[in-house]
Amino acid sequence: MAKITLENLAHSYLPNPKHEDDYALKELNHDWVDGEAYALLGSSGCGKSTLLNIISGLLHPSQGRILFNDKDVTNAPTTQRNIAQVFQFPVVYDTMTVRDNLAFPLRNRGADPSYIKDRVQQIAAMIGMEATLDHKARGLTADAKQKISLGRGMVREDVNALLFDEPLTVIDPHMKWELRTQLKSLHQEFGHTMIYVTHDQTEALTFADKVVVMYDGRVVQMGTPRELFETPEHTFVGYFIGSPGMNVLAADVQGDKAVIGGTQISLGKGFGAPQGQVEVGVRPEFASLATGDAGLPVTIKRVEDVGRHKIVRADFQGAEINILAGEGETISPDMNRVVFDTAGVNVYSNSWRVTPEVA
Amino acid sequence: MNKTVNQKAWFLILPVLLLVAFSAVIPLMTVVNYSVQDTFGQNQFFWAGLDWFREMMASERMWDALGRQIAFSGIILAIEIPLGIFVALNMPKKGFWASVCLVLMSLPLLIPWNVVGTIWQIFGRVDIGLLGYTLAALGIDYNYTQDFYAAWATVIVMDVWHWTSLVALLAYAGLQSIPDAYYQAAKIDQASRWKVFRFIELPKIMGVLMIAILLRFMDSFMIYTEPFVVTGGGPGNSTTFLSIDLVKMALGQFDLGPAAAFSIMYYLVILLVSYVFYTVMTNLDKRDGH
Numbered sequence: 189m190a191k192i193t194l195e196n197l198a199h200s201y202l203p204n205p206k207h208e209d210d211y212a213l214k215e216l217n218h219d220w221v222d223g224e225a226y227a228l229l230g231s232s233g234c235g236k237s238t239l240l241n242i243i244s245g246l247l248h249p250s251q252g253r254i255l256f257n258d259k260d261v262t263n264a265p266t267t268q269r270n271i272a273q274v275f276q277f278p279v280v281y282d283t284m285t286v287r288d289n290l291a292f293p294l295r296n297r298g299a300d301p302s303y304i305k306d307r308v309q310q311i312a313a314m315i316g317m318e319a320t321l322d323h324k325a326r327g328l329t330a331d332a333k334q335k336i337s338l339g340r341g342m343v344r345e346d347v348n349a350l351l352f353d354e355p356l357t358v359i360d361p362h363m364k365w366e367l368r369t370q371l372k373s374l375h376q377e378f379g380h381t382m383i384y385v386t387h388d389q390t391e392a393l394t395f396a397d398k399v400v401v402m403y404d405g406r407v408v409q410m411g412t413p414r415e416l417f418e419t420p421e422h423t424f425v426g427y428f429i430g431s432p433g434m435n436v437l438a439a440d441v442q443g444d445k446a447v448i449g450g451t452q453i454s455l456g457k458g459f460g461a462p463q464g465q466v467e468v469g470v471r472p473e474f475a476s477l478a479t480g481d482a483g484l485p486v487t488i489k490r491v492e493d494v495g496r497h498k499i500v501r502a503d504f505q506g507a508e509i510n511i512l513a514g515e516g517e518t519i520s521p522d523m524n525r526v527v528f529d530t531a532g533v534n535v536y537s538n539s540w541r542v543t544p545e546v547a
Numbered sequence: 548m549n550k551t552v553n554q555k556a557w558f559l560i561l562p563v564l565l566l567v568a569f570s571a572v573i574p575l576m577t578v579v580n581y582s583v584q585d586t587f588g589q590n591q592f593f594w595a596g597l598d599w600f601r602e603m604m605a606s607e608r609m610w611d612a613l614g615r616q617i618a619f620s621g622i623i624l625a626i627e628i629p630l631g632i633f634v635a636l637n638m639p640k641k642g643f644w645a646s647v648c649l650v651l652m653s654l655p656l657l658i659p660w661n662v663v664g665t666i667w668q669i670f671g672r673v674d675i676g677l678l679g680y681t682l683a684a685l686g687i688d689y690n691y692t693q694d695f696y697a698a699w700a701t702v703i704v705m706d707v708w709h710w711t712s713l714v715a716l717l718a719y720a721g722l723q724s725i726p727d728a729y730y731q732a733a734k735i736d737q738a739s740r741w742k743v744f745r746f747i748e749l750p751k752i753m754g755v756l757m758i759a760i761l762l763r764f765m766d767s768f769m770i771y772t773e774p775f776v777v778t779g780g781g782p783g784n785s786t787t788f789l790s791i792d793l794v795k796m797a798l799g800q801f802d803l804g805p806a807a808a809f810s811i812m813y814y815l816v817i818l819l820v821s822y823v824f825y826t827v828m829t830n831l832d833k834r835d836g837h
Contacts, residue, residue, distance in 0.1 A: 282751075284746060292746075293735075293736040293737065
């Protein structure tokens with residue numbers, strides 16, 4: 189188990205990167221605290237897997253250093269880093285039995301045979317494959333193969349970190365939930381540092397203590413699920429996390445007033461005079477419909493009842509605004525305004541959040 | 548679902564049937580025809596029954612040729628398969644040099660067989676051949692026209708030179724289809740180089756390797772042109788393999804009856820071995836697939 193430090197780390201797949209755009213992973217400084225479970229969240233191609241492969245040593249970074257417990261391992265090969273990693277698609281050793289597959293990493297490190305036997309049994313119970321231990325891995329379903337891969341990742345107790353690269357992509361939905369719970373309990377039991385790459389926000393939010401959101405090769409925010417929800421540091425975080433995502437509207441902000449599409453609203457807090465491309469972001473949870481003259485004029489286009497609440501899709505000068513309404517609320521067609529709860533209003537300048545002035 | 552029965556559908560296989568009849572069945576039948584008859588010229592034939600088969604079964608000459616043939620096929624398989632895999636493992640995976648390697652590797656496969664024979668025939672000559680001359684200059688007594696071991700070594704090295712590329716290219720294709728994640732996982736699991744080969748690479752190339760073995764077995768078992776050009780079957784009968792012996796018998800001595808019987812037995816042996824090989828191969832798959 190180890191604390192993992194990234195120092196000025198950046199990676200480009202090009203031999204001579206010149207421009208910032210040439211980097212798949214832009215310069216990054218970060219500490220992964222020992223024993224925490226992190227989720228690395230972002231859309232496809234944002235550099236998540238690149239970062240993971242650099243930590244495990246499968247990739248050598250173009251610049252920067254990686255430290256495990258303050259010891260530089262930038263040039264250490266994967267085998268010396270003592271890391272477990274599970275990949276997106278199942279990797280099993282076809283000609284071996286399930287038992288041999290699970291025992292493989294231990295045997296390669298010369299572990300004691302009686303210990304291997306017990307440990308393999310334990311892991312098999314965890315992934316629910318005790319009955320198939322003596323079957324050949326070839327011919328098993330993709331589900332089962334991925335469970336073996338997960339099992340092989342978890343079989344070593346002394347690893348510095350456990351890395352998961354979208355490991356549940358090929359697994360059935362109900363099994364997904366079960367395995368995720370297993371991983372979480374494993375984490376609570378053994379306290380490994382875990383990094384879990386995913387593009388599924390539910391997966392990230394339920395698995396991790398801290399969620400790291402990446403966008404275009406950059407870490408845009410790291411925080412608890414609650415922080416990501418309440419104060420998204422970047423419009424991408426607002427948009428990517430939440431269902432539906434945050435409403436982002438171009439605005440002209442002066443102090444505690446914003447003019448959106450010709451209508452002035454109050455922000456409740458002062459934001460100074462932000463420059464560049466200024467936007468106001470409000471989560472659907474903080475928006476509500478009203479009648480009268482206050483708020484932005486909208487026309488309701490559609491109401492989706494998703495059980496616990498309703499999602500109202502409204503049109504505001506060609507842009508869509510999503511509003512979350514409680515299950516009991518009635519929505520009448522004459523509601524033609526949307527008002528924002530000022531506690532949930534964020535202001536963005538060039539996509540980055542503007543910190544409000546302390547009143 | 549109920550199957551529609553329409554016996555007229557048999558006509559659909561008629562074209563294939565005709566094609567196979569003219570390309571294989573009819574020629575084979577003429578051989579069968581010769582094998583059960585005797586002739587003394589003037590195109591007169593007499594029924595001989597299975598006499599020729601009995602004669603061939605008792606023929607020491609045929610058994611010797613078969614023995615040499617099995618030894619030859621066994622030796623070249625034992626060299627070409629491991630060597631081909633070794634070459635494939637060491638070829639660059641991508642980039643400019645991968646293409647260069649592929650082209651260089653395919654060159655021997657493109658050379659006509661009698662040219663291969665001629666190349667080695669000259670190459671091995673003690674007076675003007677680079678190989679023969681060099682060996683002689685080093686004081687090694689090498690003469691493939693007179694020495695048994697030299698003749699065998701020449702024929703085997705020639706075959707290895709000619710055909711290892713095929714094994715290597717097939718194995719290379721198999722290796723290329725292994726996703727990177729397997730190698731990455733092996734690194735994570737701290738697998739040694741040998742284990743990576745044994746548990747990742749070998750299982751993945753097993754299928755193409757079986758095809759390579761089958762192809763090389765059949766081809767080497769029927770080899771004619773190259774040894775014929777280089778050694779002519781000699782010295783003595785030491786490199787007279789089955790095909791060479793057969794041609795000597797059929798065209799040299801014009802013993803059509805025994806030669807025909809020989810051909811049929813030769814054909815059956817190849818068929819049998821290939822069948823056994825194929826069955827073992829598919830059963831291996833099934834057993835693992837359980």
